[in-house]
Amino acid sequence: MAITSANQLELLQTAEAVAREKMIDPGLVVEAMEESLARAAKSRYGAEMDIRVSIDRKTGRATFTRVRTVVEEDELENYQAEMTVEQAKQYLSEPKVGDVYTEEVPPVELGRIAAQSAKQVILQKVREAERDRQYEEFKDRAGTIINAVVKREEYGNLIVDVGAGEAILRRNDKIGRESYRPGDRIRCYIKDVRREVRGPQIFLSRTAPEFMSALFKMEVPEIYEGIIEIKAVARDPGSRAKIAVISYDNSIDPVGACVGMRGSRVQAVVNELQGEKIDIIPWNEDLPTFLVNALQPAEVTKVVLDEDAERIEVVVPEEQLSLAIGRRGQNVRLASQLTRLDIDIMTEEEESKRRQAEFEERTKLFMDTLDLDEFFAQLLVAEGFTNLEEVAYVDQDELLVIDGVDEDTAGELQARARDHLEALNKAALDRARELGAEESLISFPGLSPQMIEALAKDGVKTLEDFATCADWELAGGWTTMNGERVKDDGILEPFDMSLEEAQNLVMTARVALGWVDPDELARAEAEAAEGDAAAQEAEA
Template sequence: MAITSANQLELLQTAEAVAREKMIDPELVVEAMEESLARAAKSRYGAELDIRVSIDRKTGKATFTRVRTVVADDEIENDRAELNVEDAKDYLDDPKIGDTIVDEVPPVEMGRIAAQSAKQVILQKVREAERDRQYEEFKDRVGTIINGQVKREEYGNVIVDIGRGEAILRRNEKIGRESYRPNDRIRVYIKDVRREVRGPQIFLSRTDPQFMAELFKMEVPEIYDGIIEIKAVARDPGSRAKIAVISHDSSIDPVGACVGMRGSRVQAVVNELQGEKIDIIPWNEDQPTFLVNALQPAEVSKVVLDEEAERIEVVVPEEQLSLAIGRRGQNVRLASQLTGLDIDIMTEEEESARRQAEFEVRTKLFMETLDLDEFFAQLLVSEGFTSLEEVAYVEVDELLVIDGVDDDTASELQARARDYLEAQAKKALETARELGAQDSLIEFEGLTPQMVEALAKDDVKTLEDFATCADWELAGGWTTVNGERSKDDGVLEPFDVSLEEAQNMVMTARIQLGWVDPADLASDDEEEGEAATEEAGA
């Protein structure tokens, strides 16, 4: 087949038809045709030549050209596509390196093999363009709900026709034991879109918490309009869920709006989620208050929050314990997901027993270290004293408020506490030196003798050793693996060293050793400040 004998407009008509069918840009199809014709020409004239084809977008005429580039003498690698400045003078008046010489060459006769190769190039380009179009279309729809039609099921995974492509609903993303037959209509959440070698992969979900949030957005106009905001969602798919909402209009009740008249709005969501029970909870900035709401329908007596550890203790009456925990721990687990906190639930009796045990431990501490009788030690604990340091260095006036304590008694108590602490410090220092602790560490500001002893026991014996420590190794922290939080114990954690304090001490040690230039830290702080200002302005 000769390109010259073909109807020249047929190329453009074919490009238009293919582009319309595949819903891609016709220009991409024409470019694929140009590449396929150029490849066919190279097989005729030689693969070393730089043959290019240009198809006129109006007439369909294909023009074949040979392109040669002017390069330096010592850079010629392909003498059929490159030439030096001297040889280029035969074609150009004043050739320079980088100039190109374009010569038109006769169109090629496309044999069967060349035509087949051209067809493969065009099909490949069309497939790539189609995949790019599909990826661009769906990547911006991640986080939205789409309606599809079930095509087939493979190993428990459901293949869904979503109009301009296929998507996959994995078996672990289905609710409970729901099953589908071919041609069933299905409503799903687009969880992820990935660009892969075999084409864009679209992953769907019906168990994702945001699927429920999007369903509420569809059923509740106030959420869609932004008057009511969904702050958090937690789900046990197919069984139970909790959703926290807040209203930005004081005249609108967020819970009532989500429930709807006679429960019509929430019931529509429940029906879509295969009967999943939904607790709608008012969101509150105060975490303890929010947690009390999240544990509904259980009643809470008291909440104790540990912000640094992101843990919270909840005290409930004995008869409310099973309700607060829920069947198989479901209620407390969902409340934990909703608030982002680890929750410890205990009864009032358990909390009372724990407080009594702490009271006894502190009483015994004061009895043994300060040589006090039980009654006087209990008085100290009752007044809120928890450590020897508090007794030793507190203002005398705070001791005088205790019944039976005068100036002399207060002075004696503080003297005993200080003597004991000094003896403990001296003993700790001796132990640390025996373990090999060096003066550079012992004299470092911010470390007590007991801290130095603990570090030496952990094989941190010099300032260099200390400077290589991570902040969490000193202060402790939490690690989350597969959704489970585990505690990392810190060497200085028993001394109530915070993560920020540990960071400051380690950085100070590095500056003293000359590892870090304070000027660099100052410039980094300035850059962070400028970035924060720009972000706030934006």
């Protein structure tokens, strides 16, 4: 095939036809043609030559040019594409390094092999342009709903047509009992769009909580307008879901607006999700109140929140226990996902037994350590005293309110408590020293003898060892692994040490050792405080 005037216009016509079919810029196709013709020309004139092709965008005429660059004499390597300043003088008036000399060369005849190679180059460039167009089109659509047509199934994964390409609905992103045939229409949530070597990969989902949120946004105008906000969603795909909503307009009931007239709005979402039952719950900033709402339809008697551990205890009547837990634990599991708290559910009888066990344990503690009879020890527990420290160091007036306790009795109680604590402290320090604890750690303020003993047992024996500890190693915490929250036990967690207290102690130790400049620390804390204040003002 020769590039002649007879087929020059065909180049442009071909480029425009391919561009229309693939929905890409015709200029990209022309550039691919130029590159393919340049490769064919190099195979004719020599691979070392720098041959370039330019196709006129109006006439379709292809111009072949040879390019030679002026270089230093000692840098001359490719005699076909480079020349020295001396050699360039016969072509250029005042040549200098970096100048380029171009000359037109005759068009080439494309043989069968060269034509096939040119075709492959064009196809490759067109595919790359098509992939780029697909990625640019879909990258900003992540987080939205799309309508697609099922094309085929591969190993349980659905390959669907999204108009400008294909997307994948993986097996674990399908609602369990759904089945589709080629040609079926399907509505999905675009979960992720990635640029990969084989082209853009568009991952869809029908099980993501965000899919339900997007469906409600389509069905409930108040959500689309921002009057109502979806604060949290928890799903057991295809079975049941809980969605928490809040209204920023006092005249609009968020639950009623999401349900719709005779349930029309929520029913539209239920139908799309293959009959998935949906509990719509009013959001509340108060976590215990929100949890009571989240456990509906079960009735809750009592809620005890432990914010540090992110756990919550819920007490329900005996007859409500199975309802609160739900079939296979579904109700409490969804409520836990919605509130992001670990939930312990117990009956009133179980709570009563636990409280009785705690009462008996504290009673025995006071009997054994303070040499009291059972009745007197029970009086202390009934007044709210839980440990020896409270008895030893509480204001004496709080002991005098107990029936039968005068100043002498109160003084004796506190003296016995202090004596016992001092004996415990001495024993703890002796054991810590036996384990190798050094005075630098023992004399460090903020650590009790029992804490020092626990640290020594764990191998923390010097102030340097203590200063290298992370806050969670001391106070404990929670780590999320494979979607499950795993408890990290802290060395000083049995002493009710918080993360903040652990951070302060470790930082104080680092300052004492000279690892941290106290002035820099003060500046950092001041900047952090200013940042928090600015964030609060922005939220307000």
